[in-house]
Amino acid sequence: MLKETGTNFLVRSSRIFKSSLKLRIGIILFTVLVISVILEPAINNYRLEGHESTEIGVYDALLPFTFEHPLGTDHYGRDVLALLLTGLKYSLFIGLMAGGLATLIAVSLALMAGYKGGRLETLVTTFTNAVLIIPLWPILAIAVLFVERADLVLIIVILAFFSWPWACRQITPQIASLKERPYIELAKVSGLRDLEIMFKEILPNFLPYVIVGFSYAVAGAIMAETALRLVGLGPGAIPSLGLLINWAMYTGALAQQHYVIVLSPILLLVLIFVSLNFINIGLDEVYNPRLKKITGL
Amino acid sequence: MRPTHLHIIKKVLLYCLIFVVSLSAFFFFINLVPGDPVTRYVETMRAQYSYSIPVSDELIQEYKQAFGLDKPLFTRYIYYIRELLLKQNFGPSFVAFPKPAHELILTALPWSIGLLGFSVIIAWVLGMVIGTIVGWKRGTGLDHSITPIGLIVSQIPPYLLALLLLMVLSYALEIFPSGGPYSAHLERGFTLQFVLSLLYHAFLPSLSLVLVYVCAWMISQRALVINLLGEDYVRFAEAKGLGSARLVNRYILRNTLLPQTTGLAMSLGFIINGSFLIEWIFRYPGIGYLFVTAIMAMDYNVLMGCVVVSMFFVLLANLLIDLLYPLIDPRIRRGEW
Numbered sequence: 246m247l248k249e250t251g252t253n254f255l256v257r258s259s260r261i262f263k264s265s266l267k268l269r270i271g272i273i274l275f276t277v278l279v280i281s282v283i284l285e286p287a288i289n290n291y292r293l294e295g296h297e298s299t300e301i302g303v304y305d306a307l308l309p310f311t312f313e314h315p316l317g318t319d320h321y322g323r324d325v326l327a328l329l330l331t332g333l334k335y336s337l338f339i340g341l342m343a344g345g346l347a348t349l350i351a352v353s354l355a356l357m358a359g360y361k362g363g364r365l366e367t368l369v370t371t372f373t374n375a376v377l378i379i380p381l382w383p384i385l386a387i388a389v390l391f392v393e394r395a396d397l398v399l400i401i402v403i404l405a406f407f408s409w410p411w412a413c414r415q416i417t418p419q420i421a422s423l424k425e426r427p428y429i430e431l432a433k434v435s436g437l438r439d440l441e442i443m444f445k446e447i448l449p450n451f452l453p454y455v456i457v458g459f460s461y462a463v464a465g466a467i468m469a470e471t472a473l474r475l476v477g478l479g480p481g482a483i484p485s486l487g488l489l490i491n492w493a494m495y496t497g498a499l500a501q502q503h504y505v506i507v508l509s510p511i512l513l514l515v516l517i518f519v520s521l522n523f524i525n526i527g528l529d530e531v532y533n534p535r536l537k538k539i540t541g542l
Numbered sequence: 543m544r545p546t547h548l549h550i551i552k553k554v555l556l557y558c559l560i561f562v563v564s565l566s567a568f569f570f571f572i573n574l575v576p577g578d579p580v581t582r583y584v585e586t587m588r589a590q591y592s593y594s595i596p597v598s599d600e601l602i603q604e605y606k607q608a609f610g611l612d613k614p615l616f617t618r619y620i621y622y623i624r625e626l627l628l629k630q631n632f633g634p635s636f637v638a639f640p641k642p643a644h645e646l647i648l649t650a651l652p653w654s655i656g657l658l659g660f661s662v663i664i665a666w667v668l669g670m671v672i673g674t675i676v677g678w679k680r681g682t683g684l685d686h687s688i689t690p691i692g693l694i695v696s697q698i699p700p701y702l703l704a705l706l707l708l709m710v711l712s713y714a715l716e717i718f719p720s721g722g723p724y725s726a727h728l729e730r731g732f733t734l735q736f737v738l739s740l741l742y743h744a745f746l747p748s749l750s751l752v753l754v755y756v757c758a759w760m761i762s763q764r765a766l767v768i769n770l771l772g773e774d775y776v777r778f779a780e781a782k783g784l785g786s787a788r789l790v791n792r793y794i795l796r797n798t799l800l801p802q803t804t805g806l807a808m809s810l811g812f813i814i815n816g817s818f819l820i821e822w823i824f825r826y827p828g829i830g831y832l833f834v835t836a837i838m839a840m841d842y843n844v845l846m847g848c849v850v851v852s853m854f855f856v857l858l859a860n861l862l863i864d865l866l867y868p869l870i871d872p873r874i875r876r877g878e879w
Contacts, residue, residue, distance in 0.1 A: 374808070375560050375564065377808060377811060377812075378560075378807070378808065378810065378811045378857065378860055379564050379811050379853055379856060379857075380811045380812075380815050380818075380849075380852050380853065380856060381811065381815065382815035382818065383815070383833055383845075383848060383852065384571070384572070384849055386833075386837060387572055387837075387845050387846075387849065388571070388572065388575050390582075390837055390840065390845075391572065391575050391578070391579055391582060392575055464697075468699050469815075471699070471702075472701060472815070472816075472819055475701065475819060476819070476822065476834050476837060476838075477838070478837065490705065499709060499713045500713065502713065502714070504709055504713075504714065507705065507709060508706075508709065511702050511705055511706060514699075514702060515697075515698050515702065518697045518699070519694050519697050519698075521697075522693070522697045523693075526693070
């Protein structure tokens, strides 16, 4: 294989970036979300003058929109915008970590299954499909309910444990098709070991599919986590976007027509899901040129 | 034996196996998670009612005995599976003791099946139809206006859409009721008024599922149709002057039916995940509502029962879809698969 230099990689990335509008939209949206998460401590520290965003009673309750509080304050006198940023931070962090762990599980399984093929592949595919058929969220909810002291790490591990099948289903068929390519045959003939072929030849070439699997797993993990928090499960000290919605619902924000408190975390979550999906579709267009030519969107 | 029969027997056995295996996996998983339901239940009760009474081991032991949770794991497993498979008995409810959990579940079940069955079928059929039209008219204004909306809506989790619909149509505009299965002042019975009230109350929960999945199936159907339109045999059929109705029916819909049916079967579990929350959001008294209220009350046997029942119905639905395959796919009828 050719050694890639830094500039080469940059050139290639920018070409991929330019070649699909959806990929561009997705990446830009997601980058904006990530940047606001990175800036969260600084912004909140500056705006709240050293208070935590979750601290109760810092301001008056239910203030209208002003320059100081662009989205007002909630029933407990907390700045809604500051809470949103904190919520976004936890939601994204949990999603990325759980998604990463899930992808790791999925890639190892898929590499084994797809490359070895035969019985093992059938076994892994059947197992993945069986797990996918079963409604997993209720099981996840019971697990979180009965676990003593559900903390951040535990939540991430449990979420990963439940979201790897999504990534696995994206990745396994791709490996199966990759291993039929001539250069893999060549590598085999030239006496490389299985592990070497997997990591040196196959892995770099199916990186885009890993990214797609990863973003499916991230979306799945955030979806499951939000649902858990919505019904009040999980650590109450970690305010992710789902818990913000739960708080708003329980204080009767809907009935009292304080819609922004409910609406804003929902819209942020929608933004996360849409940006991840656009990245997926964009990558699909770039790496399946046939699809792009046909769909022409 | 005819290939179709062989297919049926194979599938029935496979799903029985999957059910028993996933049931066992679920049982052991829940029981091996550190933390035990009775201690948590007693602790919660204590936190709610009386801080003064200390949680004694005796009290916990007593509860464990009452619910049969004091025996070794494997004995309990055998007992649970035997009661479940032979008597459909999930054990007593913690909260509504001594009412058995299966009574609660049986009252909730028709609501869920009605809501879900109806929504899923409507969404799938509509998605197929709209997707075919949009794919057929690819590149036109219709395509460019519907497809981006579909792409975005299909990515919103149904429970978030349910919250949005609840907020706009029920709280802000006050067009639809905010929850419940039917108007509280109506008597249950087969009257026009009651049926209308049922439909009126089911509309929003159903709409949140239908909207998302219409979009999802429309997008996948559109991609399938456009792919097929590029195939040589479709081009040939077009070139020899086949009418578009016949072309769409025989050449395109037929060939998308198989992957779309598989897609439907694969996504059922996921749809049920979302429906649990939707029922809770709209206080719709199905399995999902029962489950979430049981979570808050820590009602162990009801929780287990809800999961087992939803597992059973997902697998049953998958089996039914698999049994339809010989109708869709002639290769199975001829025994080539």
